[in-house]
Amino acid sequence: MPDSPDVQEVPQPRNNTALWIWIGAAMLLLLGAGLYFTLSMNPIIVKYRELARFYSSRKEVKLFLTRFGPYAPFVFISLQALQVVMAPIPGEATGFLGGLLFGTGLGFLYSTIGLTLGSALAFGLGRWLVLPLVRRLVSQEVYHKFDFLARTGGELVTLILFLIPGFPKDFLCFLLGVSPLPFGTFLVITTFGRMPGTWLLSIQGAKVGSGYYVDFVIFLTVAAAGALLGYIYREAIFQWVRRRHAADVVENKRDRMSL
Known part of the structure; x- marks a missing residue:
């Protein structure tokens, strides 16, 4: 029999999947690094970070306020309002300083005025910016948890x-701006809803300012215990809130249909 011709092996195409994955990862890494450095140098981002650091430093805020003498309350109210609009800048430092500088009563009053003004401004901005832009301001986690309020409002739940x-x-103030919740109702809710926490911060600052450190520790412990319980049971509270809100919506629909 004649020898069979040599069978040449057909070269198999190389699997370049891994190579392309590495190339894609490298490109994403370079893109991320470029965006980071670009944003880090952006004047708006830089100013925002400086403002966040300023609000986080009680010493800096206190020194800043004392420069204004008799006008310090007006400046303090403005700072409280601004920290709401510039979320997520922490407001605990300014609330504490309100009590430290002005005492429990006045610190509580000035903080309440500032927080109410800031909340009203955030609500108004939310209503003006409408939903697509509000979703960019609010973190995705917060939005997806509370988007039901944006659709239907809900006084008691809020x-x-x-x-x-x-x-x-x-x-939440921004998110409620795109909800059917009336502005006047929102103003009442945010004013009274913030009062317990504002009072605790004001009295803590006042106790430190007066040198009553034992009392300060007691109130701090109460506030910390409340915050800890709220954190531990946050999911259970949230689920209850959603169920209560859903029940209210169904009841309202029933009432409208019966009319």
């Missing part, structure tokens, strides 16, 4: 959320 220690109330 008040409960404002009363919960550690809840992102500033973000």
Whole structure:
């Protein structure tokens, strides 16, 4: 029999999947690094970071306020309002300083005025910016948890959320701006809903300012315990809030249909 011709092996195409994955990862890494350095040098981002650091430093805020003498209350109210609009800048430092500089009563009053003005401004901005832009301001986690309020509002549920220690109330103000909740109702809810936490911060600052450190520790412990309980049971509270809100919506629909 004649020898069979040599069978030449057909070269198999190389699997370049791994190579392309590495190339894609490298490109994403370079893109991320470029965006980071670009944003880090952006004047707006830089100013925002400086403002966040300023609000986080009680010493700097105190020194800043004392420069204004008799006009310090007006400046303090403005700072409180600004920290709501510039969420997520922490407002605990300024609330504490209100009590430290002005005493419990006046510190509480000035903080309440500032927080109410800031909340009203955030609500108005939310209503003006409408939903697509509000979603960019609010973190995705917060939006997806509370988008039901943006669709339907809900007075009692909103008040409960404002009363919960550690809840992102500033973000909620923007979100409620795109809800059917009337502005006047929102103003009442945010004013009274913030009062317990504001009073605790004011009295803590006042106790430190007066040298009553034991009393300060007691009130700090109470506030910390409330915040801890709110954090531990946050999911249970949230689920209850959603169920309560859903029940209210169904009941309202029933009432409208019966008319």
